[in-house]
Amino acid sequence: MNDLDMDFLVGADSDDGRSPRGSRAGRGRRRKRRRNKGGFLAPLLAVIILVGGLGGGGYYGYTWLRDAMTVEDYTGQGTGKVLVEIKQGQSSAAIGQTLEEQGVVKSARAFTDAAEAAGKSASFQPGVYELRKQMSGAAAVELLDPSKQMVDRVTLKEGLRLSDTLVTLAKATGKPLKEFQQAAKDAEALGLPSYAKGRLEGYAFPATYDITPKMSAADILTAMVDRFNQTAEKERLVAGAKEMGRTPHEIMTIASIVQAEAGNVDDMGKIARVIYNRLKVDQKLEMDSTIFYALNKYGIAASNADIESDSPYNTYRRLGLPPGPIANPGDHAIQAALNPTEGDWRWFVTTDPERGITKFVSTEDDFLKIKAEFERNQGQQRQGNG
Numbered sequence: 001m002n003d004l005d006m007d008f009l010v011g012a013d014s015d016d017g018r019s020p021r022g023s024r025a026g027r028g029r030r031r032k033r034r035r036n037k038g039g040f041l042a043p044l045l046a047v048i049i050l051v052g053g054l055g056g057g058g059y060y061g062y063t064w065l066r067d068a069m070t071v072e073d074y075t076g077q078g079t080g081k082v083l084v085e086i087k088q089g090q091s092s093a094a095i096g097q098t099l100e101e102q103g104v105v106k107s108a109r110a111f112t113d114a115a116e117a118a119g120k121s122a123s124f125q126p127g128v129y130e131l132r133k134q135m136s137g138a139a140a141v142e143l144l145d146p147s148k149q150m151v152d153r154v155t156l157k158e159g160l161r162l163s164d165t166l167v168t169l170a171k172a173t174g175k176p177l178k179e180f181q182q183a184a185k186d187a188e189a190l191g192l193p194s195y196a197k198g199r200l201e202g203y204a205f206p207a208t209y210d211i212t213p214k215m216s217a218a219d220i221l222t223a224m225v226d227r228f229n230q231t232a233e234k235e236r237l238v239a240g241a242k243e244m245g246r247t248p249h250e251i252m253t254i255a256s257i258v259q260a261e262a263g264n265v266d267d268m269g270k271i272a273r274v275i276y277n278r279l280k281v282d283q284k285l286e287m288d289s290t291i292f293y294a295l296n297k298y299g300i301a302a303s304n305a306d307i308e309s310d311s312p313y314n315t316y317r318r319l320g321l322p323p324g325p326i327a328n329p330g331d332h333a334i335q336a337a338l339n340p341t342e343g344d345w346r347w348f349v350t351t352d353p354e355r356g357i358t359k360f361v362s363t364e365d366d367f368l369k370i371k372a373e374f375e376r377n378q379g380q381q382r383q384g385n386g
Contacts, residue, residue: 073110077139078132085128085214086144092121099140103133110137120144127151128212151210156224158330159259161293162201165328169220172211179217189218190225193232195248202252202325203228231331240338249324251337256325259333260289261348263356268333269341270348270360277346285315293326300353301374349374 082102086095092115096108105111114137115121127149131140154172156165166184170177183190187198196203204221205228211220232238232248241251254275262268278285288302294311307314313322329337345360347367351374359370 071109071113072107074106074134074136076134076136078104078135080133082131082133083128083150083213084131084144085212086124086126088126090124090126092116092124095124095144096137099131104131104135105137105140106134107137111140112137114138114141125149128214150213152212153208153210155208156204156206156328158206158333159256159327160206161327162204163296165204165206169211169217173215173220175217180221183216183218183221186218190222191229192225193229193248195238196252197249197324199324200225202256202328204328205231206328206330231334235331235334235338237334237338244338250321251334252325252329253321253323255329255333255337256327257285257287257289258336259329260293260327261287261350262333263350263353263358265332267348267358268336269339270343270345271358272336272340273343274345274348274360276340277344279320281346282319283346284317284319285321287315290315290322290326293322300350300378352377 082104084098084102084104086098090098092112093108096105096111096115099105099111100108112121115124118138118141120141123146124144125146127146128151129144129148130150131143135143152172154169156168160168162184166177166180169175169180184200184204187196187200190200192198192200192203200221204224207224207227209220209223215223237248237251241248244251246254254272257275258268258271261271275285275287277283288299288306290313291302291306291309291311292299294309294313295306299306302316307316310317312318313326315322343360344362346362347364347370348358348360349367349370350356350358351370359373361367361370
């Protein structure tokens, strides 16, 4: 390129009376012009490149951005059945990820967006829910309502024996009875206290339980033992037993007899006192409930044949308490065993079983009188039924 061309490009000064090219002022102006010219060319070049890009790769960039902003989601209510468990403390994002992994929603984002739109991002409750494959995010949010949790609510009565407890649980959950029987043998896994001596009888606390489909037999029994441990702590079982001069296991054994023998809660403290009074003077307990437990039967009064049993649970033939609880007592019976009513009673008879009337006496003569009353009532009842 010659000097004339260069002068034209950079805007050289002319020779008609203006500063010569070599002058200081001219050089200053040329530097200024070069800076101004470069500042204009840079954005112009960027615009040219951008326009050119839009004609090719820019289109693909736009397509990518558009797709990135579009949330993948199924439509409709879905098909089939999927059990989904929401765990304690899970965020909506974590729940969405679980749903995506199980094929319920197309993307976790579809679920979280639907949850946010419904104002339910922070309202999901732990539990097991039945959903479907390939649901829309909005449909999944609707089925995760707390009222739609899958639970079996099972109520286990106070005083129910362990064998009957396991049967009740098997029927309520549809799980094999053998699973419950096997799980009941693993004291360590269930979290039984050491004083239970490895036996679940007496420590499967009676209450109402919500059981989800994903809970195993061991999980259910563990929940019952946990509930017992909470009750034991609340009632100060260990400390209270020490104050009574008994072990916690003995207190639970007494509580189970009280539960089995009592016609109502008001009588529990008195029955507990009868037991303590007999133990104090080395009198046999002679409790029908312990014999029935040994014979695996139920009844109101043991027969002479029943009393001949050589079981260690036969308190007609053996002194002291039986080896362990004969049922699962509730909190009222435990409280009665720890705090028996004051009195000198040593006998009691439920003279009217139908109305739950039990009488307590301190002498053997009085005992024979209330026993005769019971027999008369029983005879009248049999005649009425006949």
